[in-house]
Amino acid sequence: MNNNILHTTIPLKLINLLADGKFHSIEQFNMLLGVNNACIKKYIKIVRNWGVDIFTMPGKGYRLYAPLQLLDENIIRKLLPEGRLTVLPVIDSTNQYLIEHIGSIQTGDACVAEYQAQGRGRRGRQWISPFGNNLYLSLYWRFEKGLESSGGISLMVGIVMAEVLKRFGAEKVQVKWPNDLYLNNRKLAGILVEIFGKVDNTTHIVIGAGINLAMRESTVGKIDQEWINLKESGVTIDRNVLAAELTSTLRQAFLQFERNGFSPFFSRWQALDNFLNRPVKLLVAEQEIKGIARGIDAQGALILEQEGKLHAYFDGNISLRNQ
Numbered sequence: 001m002n003n004n005i006l007h008t009t010i011p012l013k014l015i016n017l018l019a020d021g022k023f024h025s026i027e028q029f030n031m032l033l034g035v036n037n038a039c040i041k042k043y044i045k046i047v048r049n050w051g052v053d054i055f056t057m058p059g060k061g062y063r064l065y066a067p068l069q070l071l072d073e074n075i076i077r078k079l080l081p082e083g084r085l086t087v088l089p090v091i092d093s094t095n096q097y098l099i100e101h102i103g104s105i106q107t108g109d110a111c112v113a114e115y116q117a118q119g120r121g122r123r124g125r126q127w128i129s130p131f132g133n134n135l136y137l138s139l140y141w142r143f144e145k146g147l148e149s150s151g152g153i154s155l156m157v158g159i160v161m162a163e164v165l166k167r168f169g170a171e172k173v174q175v176k177w178p179n180d181l182y183l184n185n186r187k188l189a190g191i192l193v194e195i196f197g198k199v200d201n202t203t204h205i206v207i208g209a210g211i212n213l214a215m216r217e218s219t220v221g222k223i224d225q226e227w228i229n230l231k232e233s234g235v236t237i238d239r240n241v242l243a244a245e246l247t248s249t250l251r252q253a254f255l256q257f258e259r260n261g262f263s264p265f266f267s268r269w270q271a272l273d274n275f276l277n278r279p280v281k282l283l284v285a286e287q288e289i290k291g292i293a294r295g296i297d298a299q300g301a302l303i304l305e306q307e308g309k310l311h312a313y314f315d316g317n318i319s320l321r322n323q
Contacts, residue, residue, distance in 0.1 A: 008090045010035065011046045015131070018052075021067030023060040050090070050115045051130020053216060065216070068132040069239050071114055079244035083251060086111040090131075092118040094138035095194055095208040102140070102196070102204050108254070110139040110247045133214040134229075135239055137246060141254050143203040147195065150203055152262030152300035154179045154193045157207050159265050160253045161189060162272050164246050165211075170235045174274035177293075177302045177318060181211070182274040185320070186228035188212055209246070213237060262300055270295050275318060280304070284316040293318065 010033055017024055017032065029040045044062065048054055053065035073087040084106065091097055091113045098111060113136045116129035129136055143149050158175040165173045165181070176182045181189035189211040197203030212229040214236075230237060256264055270276060275293040282289040282304060291304030291311070301312035 007046070010039075011043045011050070012089050014040075014043050014047055015052060015068070016070065018054065018062065018064050019068040019070055019132075021064050023057065023063045025061035028061070047131070052132065066214070070132060071112055071243065072240055075240045076112070076244045076247075079241060080248055083108045083110070083247070085109070085243070085247055088113040090115050090117070092116065093208075094136050095192060095206050098138050098140045098206045099194065099196075102206075105140055107140065107142045108251045110137060110250075112137045112243050129210065130215055133216070135209070135211045135213060135242055135246075137211075137243060138206055138208040139247065139250055139254075141205045141207075141258075143197070143205060143258065145203075145258075147197050147201075147203050149258075149261065150195055150205060152265070153195075153205060153207065153257065154191050155269060155296065155300045156253060156257055156262060156265045157191050157193070157209065157250065159268050159272060160249055161191070161209060161211070161246065163268070164242075164249050165230075165237075167245075168235065168237045168242065170230055170233065170237075172233070173272075175269065175272045176274050177296060178300070183228050183230070183233060185274070186226040188228055188230065207250075211242075213239065213242075263298060266296070266298055266300075275320065279321050280318045281321045282313060282316045282318045284313065289313070289316075290321060 013033055026037055054062055056062050071087045076085055088111055093116055094111050094113050115131035116136050155178060162173045162175050162181055172183055174182050179191040180187055192208040194206045214231040215229050273295055276295055278293055280293045291306040294303040294305050297303055297312055301314045304311050
């Protein structure tokens with residue numbers, strides 16, 4: 001575990017003080033946190049390493065670039081009709097947290113985090129997870145029908161997430177096969193599905209979702225693809241309300257998926273497909289395949305038109321290409 005995570009109590013108190021976006025003096029920190037100036041500077045550094053944008057002004061003290069709306073477990077739970085959800089201020093990975101608790105958690109249990117030190121995306125990529133500006137949510141589901149019943153889950157989750165964000169005013173959000181949300185042709189959110197089980201045995205599924213709400217370039221450094229946040233598009237969403245709504249809607253969607261599989265969601269994909277009828281390239285291992293994206297089939301495979309013929313692909317990563 002990241003060494004900074006071993007000492008989170010005072011940094012979290014510091015963030016709570018700064019969350020209002022106003023200047024706070026060293027003297028305030030000394031009095032309220034009970035630590036000296038040298039320690040304050042050390043904790044400020046830890047908080048900055050978490051991706052919190054803090055600046056200082058002589059004679060005034062420290063403040064955030066913008067106020068933070070912190071996650072509140074009590075608020076989220078009151079908004080949920082049922083089920084359990086845990087708020088984790090600082091964690092390695094929300095998915096890993098649930099994976100490590102399989103056996104003691106229940107179907108539908110969820111967690112959200114302010115900061116992930118080792119957030120991960122598809123194919124082992126790192127998911128940049130600065131503190132307090134985005135939503136990092138994971139949910140656990142137990143399937144009794146076995147591994148074969150789980151086909152299309154990442155697409156189902158993408159559809160549900162896009163529809164929820166649209167209800168909150170992000171009308172132009174679309175899906176990208178097989179596990180991303182796009183806005184203005186840039187990545188807004190990612191989905192990671194981790195599955196444990198055998199073909200004819202109980203299957204344990206953990207889905208993780210990371211949504212860029214107000215992340216700033218200065219807090220994350222270089223990301224190797226074009227990305228966007230909702231705030232940039234003029235949409236501001238209450239993080240606690242979004243966490244509750246997304247969790248509740250995903251639970252209902254999983255129940256429907258458990259009964260009927262991917263078929264109830266299939267027709268909803270096309271209306272959301274960012275790449276539909278556009279020229280794309282599909283990367284499968286070291287192979288690059290070019291074609292026109294024609295949506296998906298009933299099993300969730302990507303359909304590419306190549307030289308007038310349709311071909312289905314179950315794996316790979318697509319991107320737009322020049323005509």
